[in-house]
Amino acid sequence: MSKKELIGGYPAYMRKSIEKVAATRSKRLKEGPPSPMSPEEREAILERNHPDYKPSGKRKLAIGPSAGELVPHEVADIIESHPVIDPRSIDLTKVDYDVDVLVIGGGGAGTVAAIFAHDEGIPTDRILIVTKLRHGDCNSIMAQGGIQAADRPQDSPVMHYLDVMGGGHYANKPELVRALVSDAPGIIHWHEDMGVMYDKVDGEYMEAHGGGTSRMRMHSAKDYTGKETFNTIRDQARNLNIPVLEFFPAVEILLDKQGHAAGAVVYNIETEEYRIIRAKATVLATGGFGRIHIQGFPTTNHYGATADGLVMAYRAGANIIDMDSVQYHPTGVAFPAAILGQLATEKLRNQGATPVNVDGEEFVFPLEPRDVESAAFIEECWVKNKGIETPSGIRGVWLDTPMIDAIHGKGTLKKALAAMWTMWHRHDIDITVDPALVYPTLHYQNGGVEIDANGYTRVPGLFAGGECEGGVHGKNRLMGNSQLDYNVFGRRAGISAGQWAKKAKVDGLSLQHAIDYEQALEKAGIDTDRKAPIILPDYRPESVHERTLGHLL
């Protein structure tokens, strides 16, 4: 966009609305935000406006262990796909890597799983992490707002449990929620032992609310919580010398003759060769699905978030749960277009910023659970027509960020929310002076491969942790529980995999399940040339695709 049309980073026509926001600020500060909704009001607004509640967005899976389950079309498309390899032509007799524990995924859950498999007694040279990009190119590193743990005297794991169940619409698996809330304080302590710099004042944690919490239990490290915690965990894994194969995505899980998980076929992105990894236990830690853009939404997710693990585990016989629900984070960036859909942390709201419409009016309690908050934004923009339209035709609502300094004192935002300040400042917007324009963005895969409390999937020898697994969050995850999830269930999956590997014997390697899956597709009459896992999205425009000659060299 040409700079001359912008004032303080915003198009001149938006200035009138920004002035209205400024004009109502002192009144809003005095009166406080609207009250939280009742459970009935929440259900009603979700029914009216949340994308999950649109029946046309989903279909029933035709084949596989969860046939009949309703999932978004985009998920059904990758599940009802052919393998990227020809399972009949892969040579399984030459094993390139023979390990005890294979971890698929180099993000938070995978790294934690590897550390705890080692803790369980597996030597580091018998562990292998494989990842499609670099070790740490993941969603965990991007988490901003915080991690929940009930550690204050006025709080308890019991209260945390209730918040999680209510936020998830009671669809969560109780034993998983129990594990999540009970392990949380121990996870924070583990982080402390490794040297994570959590925010403290006078030696006490600075704990805050998140959407849908009844107690302030959000632990943060400025608005770089994910980076600070993940980088510390990765540094620990590096000190332990846990081997990592980077740019080596897994493309199919291997089973043995008994039907137990026994490793994976992996693909070298540069040389385009495959390699065979045999493992006594396999941990799935492949993260979520943001980059398949459910219902066309932009996403906060990293480049490799394409649900590869879901596809591979499903073919190997694992069932999925709660995949009908998708988390849209209420505050994705709506303007400028260059950073559309990137995350504006919920911490902005837990520090006092409130959503306001084009006329500078508040219309929703700022810290509803994420699905409810998102539904309220969508209604304000597209039903009540009180949103602000951007030059590219997107609508958004204001997040009145200058309220943070007005409440906590000048300089607070820039210090406590440095990443946010920098992100908009790079586009000439100063969010301590002007509000930020936001709209819901695709953020999190609420469901996934079903696990039990110890990270076991339905496939013996296959364990899962982090965003790829399902059952923990029900139909909606609360802020600060994804960081917690990858630690709690990454750890549990790693311990279980370590224990399993000590007893397991791999009896031959097989890709028969992939051959069977091909046949099931044909039998169900699914005539498609789709292949999955898709590994990385393709953002090249049609004009390029039309003229491509493919790989000539």
Place this chain on the structure above:
Amino acid sequence: MASKKPDKEMIHIHVMGKTYEVPAGLTIMDAMEYAGYRFTRGAGCRSGFCGACSTVYRHEGDYRLQFALACQETAQDGMYLVQLPFTPAPRAEYDIEKINPKENVLLQYYPEIARCVSCNTCTKACPQDIQVMDYIQAALRGDIAKTAELSFDCIQCGLCSMRCPADIKHYHMAQMARRIYGRYMSPVPQHLEDRLQEIAEGKFDAELDRLVSMSRKELEEAYAARVREEAPAESEKSE
């Protein structure tokens, strides 16, 4: 992606010697994809947190090299662009439990910081606007807290170390400084220790047993009966 509608105005960028016409208003990464590049390296989180997309560029007619994250910087007309693959840099191995957090510990593990000539090239290369040279100087003085504080926003893209004439590995050393600070200079609050003790003693087991076996209706009632703790800022407002 379909929802990302660029402005109509077009600009020219030069990617590794080839010129492309792309819409204005895209990030460098999006602009390169528009031009036909499909990244398999040099793209990670696409939100400015992972440090995968270090980019070196120069403006037409300008002799200076500039540095940015391709996912955060808007492409401008006349940019000459090169994507840098992540470069190897040695890091010191240590056991956080066993190191002695004395003043010269950083110098002991990263002796090359003493080679710093205060040229400030590292700071100029930093896409996060971190005062990199200042934290190296703090580390030399043995001020671990300052090193940790100044380097906190580091995303480990490695541009500082690539540019450093003294071959200092700033970001690895800074990671170690933050861990030492977190582990040894910022004590664990007592209430966390107390809570762990309570969990170990099974204080919440009976109540959790009860919750886990509740019917949906009972859970809904228990959920509705919660009283939300007021944040200090909220109580100030309601006064």
